[in-house]
Amino acid sequence: MAATVAPPAAPPPTSATIRSLTAAGNHAAALRALSSLAASASIDHFSLPPAIKSAAALRDARAAHALHAASVRRALLHQPTPAVANSLLTAYARCGDLAAALALFDATPPELRDAVSYNSLISALCLFRRWDHALDALHAMLAEGRHNVSSFTLVSVLLACSHLAADHRLGREAHAFALKNGFLDEGRERFPFNALLSMYARLGLVDDAQRLFRTAAVAPDGGDVVTSNTMISLLVQGGRCSEAVEMVAVGREMHAVVIKDDELAANSFVASALVVMYAGNEQVGNARRVFDMVPEPGRQLGMWNAMICGYAQAGMDEEALELFARMEAEAGCAPSETTMAGVLPACARSETFAGKEGVHGYVVKCGMAGNRFVQNALMDMYARLGKMDVARRIFDMIDLPDVVSWNTLITGCIVQGLIPEEDGMYGANWTQFISGLRPMLS
DSSP states (O other): OOOOOOOOOOOOOOHHHHHHHHHTTOHHHHHHHHHHHHHTTOOOTTTHHHHHHHHHHTTOHHHHHHHHHHHHHTTOSSSSSTHHHHHHHHHHHHTTOHHHHHHHHHHSOGGGOOHHHHHHHHHHHHHTTOHHHHHHHHHHHHHHOOOOOOHHHHHHHHHHHHTOTTOHHHHHHHHHHHHHTTTTSTTSOSHHHHHHHHHHHHTTOHHHHHHHHHTSOOOTTTSOHHHHHHHHHHHHHTTOHHHHHHHHHHHHHHHHHHHTOHHHHTOHHHHHHHHHHHHHTTOHHHHHHHHHHSOGGGOOHHHHHHHHHHHHHTTOHHHHHHHHHHHHHTTOOOOOHHHHHHHHHHHHHOSSOOOHHHHHHHHHHTTOTTOHHHHHHHHHHHHHTTOHHHHHHHHHHOSSOOHHHHHHHHHHHHHTTOOOOSSSHHHHHHHHHHHHHHHHHO
16 A cells, blocks of 8 residues: 655745735735744844734734844834834734824934834824824924925824814915925825825815816826726715716726726726726726736725725625625635725615624724714714714714714704703704804804
8 A cells, every 4th residue: 555645845934925925915824834933942123024014904902012022132112224113004904903003102212213114103183183293293304304205294284284174374384385396296106196186176266176186297098097087076076976987987088998908907996997997986886897807815995995895885785795795705805994984874875784792893803993984974874874872972982073074963863753842952952053053054
């Protein structure tokens, strides 16, 4: 009888293995590979940052703390570069622990901080909607005089400016800075340009956004699809639908170009723009066809968000929930605040989905409970469930309620028959509701 030949043992993981697993979105496997690497005492400053990135993607605070401890034991936190500390700062923020992120930055000696350290800090502050503090961090970065502002810094700064609606001057100054430093020059990355468009739209300055768009070299035969799609969305949000429709026609021409180019067709960012374009114009079938063109390992979070939100906005709740489950279970892609704000309405409306209140716990666990868009969606869900007391508590936790927050609360009260009366919680506070709403409508 022939002897059984054992299969060759799998080669031990290396730093390159972890980087590849993280880049492919196999985050749990990346963390397991690092554990194997730790057993052989081979952890170094090349293997830690991608593993920390995987912990952040999984919103795994325990793993982030364990990796922090491992880096301290091996004297790798700030040496030979601050890459490990920078990755940890981002991970703590994504896990919902801003205090740990700020403490880590403060513990980094100023002479060891680099531009990425400040970028990570500014992004973390923006994630927690600390807009003024984000701009303060930018000023501190510039005051040191050693760090160049990158396109990533500028995108975070523009996001902060877009939420400080009381002072349009800040946004215009950021625009001037971008022009002066060549961020809007032809051939540069489009991220700052698109962020600038979005900033003007958030501030209600759609005309400014349109003037900016016209200065761009966006060709209708295959230029920047993301930029064109951003402008379409802004026009629709500004009620200028006829202009948006004209641009959609251009968008269809772009799609015709994309499907003839295999590389473009498989590009997640291009496909995301097309998915948003079709879904925003109630063409969910076309959106899904574009979505399916991209191989699953190449689908970025933005693309999943675009398709899930497209289904939810079209009232196709079961499809939105099914895709949301696939995103986590099959693709290993952790949801963002945008994902949850998009899928929560589908959870609320679905008659077959029984775990509605469990989703609230999931949101809290992921550190998203302080996001206003998520809070508005949770309020809507509880209002539909008839639990206006919970909806009201969520409303009271919102730092700056917007019109959607007030509309959701007031509509829920009326639908549930909680019309103002002489006594009772809602009757006693109805005047307060209206007085709070009045400045927003003036």
